[in-house]
Amino acid sequence: MDHDGGLTGPSTGGRRRRWTAALAVVVALALLASAFRLPVGGAAPAHAPEAVRAAEPDLRITGFAPDSYDPAESADVGTAATLAQLYEGLTAFDPSLTVRPALARDWQVDADGRRIVFRLRDGLTFSDGSPLAAGDVVRSWLRVIRPDRPSPLASLLADVEGALDYLTGRESDPETVGIRALDRERVEVRFRTPASYFLAAAASPTLAVVPPGIETGASMRPGTFVGSGGYVLAAAGDTALTLEANARYWAGPPALGRIEMITDLAGESPVTRFEDGLLDYTGIASYDASWIGWDRDLGASLRAVPSLTVEYYGFDTTRPPFDDARVRRAFALAVDWRRLATLAGSDYEAANSLVPPGIPGRSNADFLPPHDPDEAQRLLADAGFPGGAGFPDVALQTGGNAFDAAVRESFREELGVTLRAEVLDDFFARLYSDDPPLLWHLGWIADYPHPQDFLGLLLGGGQVTNYGRWSDPDYDAALTRAAEATDPAAQRAAYDDAERIVRDQVPIVPVAYSAGWALSREGLLGADPAGIGIIRFAGLAWDR
Known part of the structure; x- marks a missing residue:
């Protein structure tokens, strides 16, 4: 996916300031982990009112407010990192970059590499409880190559049989594309050339499974958001997004129930926000990392972040x-x-x-x-x-x-x-x-x-x-x-x-x-730099 050469993180002033350092926020984010759930900074004080404790997020992290909540319309890494929390694909990566099942429980690849059949997990639903079936996968992927409004990353499906003809308008019938539901559980994908890479490609946020309501925008509204990922969008303000755990997530409810993504720092330094306890994870610029590495207090929170x-x-x-x-x-x-x-x-x-x-x-x-x-x-x-x-x-x-x-x-x-x-x-x-x-x-x-x-x-x-x-x-x-x-x-x-x-x-x-640098709060599990640089919030947890 594209980026135009700088810091992928929240704005420090205007809505999208030109980037100034390499991928320091989103690329700083890692893949899977699982552990125990605790509130940010440890347990809430015993005297804190219950309503106050309930209102506090379990995690505060910097991120992007997407221009669109439609995976088929995204191309930049900041948007992808946010949408990866809200929608799920058929496969995913573990920290060693090995492809693992996600919405698909398994798959079969023909010997010549030109056909894959994915089998979905039993009982899958979207976050609103509506069933998620093989037809939803087909519909979601055909949206990526729709001729009238193709995805910026339509190339992910370019090797699928018939995809380029459909994308360019040489063929108008979507039935000619080599993606079809064999039944409610199985999705068949046929390729014009061997596609040994496609199990990995299926993990891209662009190929995540979306609900039918996305066509009208009804499913993308904060508060009534419908997705297939670990979280739903509960609220979207000028400076932050609030995500709440999807109780119907295929892997079980995530450990962190409520996450606040800070999308605008209003001119403040992310380092200052972290020092003040207002952020638990944030990317930082290399010039900050150069002194933080020697700082007695912050040094232990510094993380070097590789990037593909x-x-x-x-x-x-x-x-x-x-x-x-x-x-x-x-x-x-x-x-x-x-x-x-x-x-x-x-x-x-x-x-x-x-x-x-x-x-x-x-x-x-x-x-x-x-x-x-x-x-x-x-x-x-x-x-x-x-x-x-x-x-x-x-x-x-x-x-x-x-x-x-x-x-x-x-x-x-x-x-x-x-x-x-x-x-x-x-x-x-x-x-x-x-x-x-x-x-x-x-x-x-x-x-x-x-x-x-x-x-x-x-x-x-x-x-x-x-x-x-x-x-x-x-x-x-x-x-x-x-x-x-x-x-x-x-x-x-x-x-x-x-x-x-x-x-x-x-x-x-x-x-x-x-590459880049990040600050991570002590005890935050699953935020070690690894993988393709997009955190799976559903795999984060607090440890004491």
Whole structure:
């Protein structure tokens, strides 16, 4: 899923301030845990009135107020982290990133990897008690690829048989899509190509199961919210969301009955809020982490937060000048990307692959284009722009990030090319428009921990999230070999072939992997940094 290069956390002033540090809140959040339930900060004082104790949340945590409570309409990590509490998918991840059953109790995968049958748990219901059946799964997933209003992450279903034809309007009958209910308990998914990754993809918040009332918006209203996840939305204010445990959750009622998500800090520092006892978990910036690590009081609460995230620059490969691979490669070789990432700060680690560390099956090989200004200048001259002469007017368009100024300076110094800089408020909309940026920066956070989520969704031919519209038959063939492979070594070799093509053709350049920092209250179980960076509130509890 997309992010535009900074802190995913609550606003400190306006509703959505431009991000300033790497994924420090949402990415700080971990996966599953189970333990005992206690109120925030321990038991309430014995003299506290019962009504006061009941009004107190069990947890206060920073988070995002989504633009929409519809999973099919979400694409950013902040929204996904919130919706993951309200809706559930067929599968989930444990802290080791192993796929586990969620709404599905089990599944069968055909030997050729082109068909999966999920079997739902007995007695599933939505939070209002209405039954949740296989038909609800089919309806929820078809909404992701509806032609009139497709999801930003419709690519998650791109390998499903008939999905692309339905998505693009070449086929109007949803019955032609390879998703169907065999009966009330079983969902069959057929694929046009082997899809060994799909059990992991099914855990994405975008593919969560939603109730029928979502079509009219009736099920998304605070106080009468209907979902399939561990919590329901009880209230939504200007500065916080209140979530209450779903008593009908498939895994049983969550340990924490009431959670307050702070979405606007009103200009205050999250560190100050944490020190004052007004937050139990919050992401923080690296400059705060640098001193907190040495602080006698706060140091024990500091958590380093890994993230399955890559920052990259991309080119529109269908329009001049970047339709010429020589130009793209010249731009890639002109920049010392490793030095750039190092100088950007402790939030970043230099990238050597589009697939970030921590993804199972990731290669250890180095696929980053080398820093070679002489070769860059030669390639640009061969493409008809010696010393940058005659190069067209091009803007580097982003949502704002830590790298743009240094990248533009490298292009000017090494290639003689001066680019305009444009920070776009409608950056994501432009990526999907008929007039996308020629050169842009983006961050991608794993929807599911598999190389396919990066190599397939970002660069596969015909994928909605292949923003540069690049296509290479050898690359797509390598992805197919990877999907067909049953041996992990063979799959890795196929993905290595794909990454070598990316390194040489340069549709994108991976720049850095980002991480972050958080403060976590002592005794909060299940908040250790792990997994894909989205906490499952249903797995949190207090321990004394």
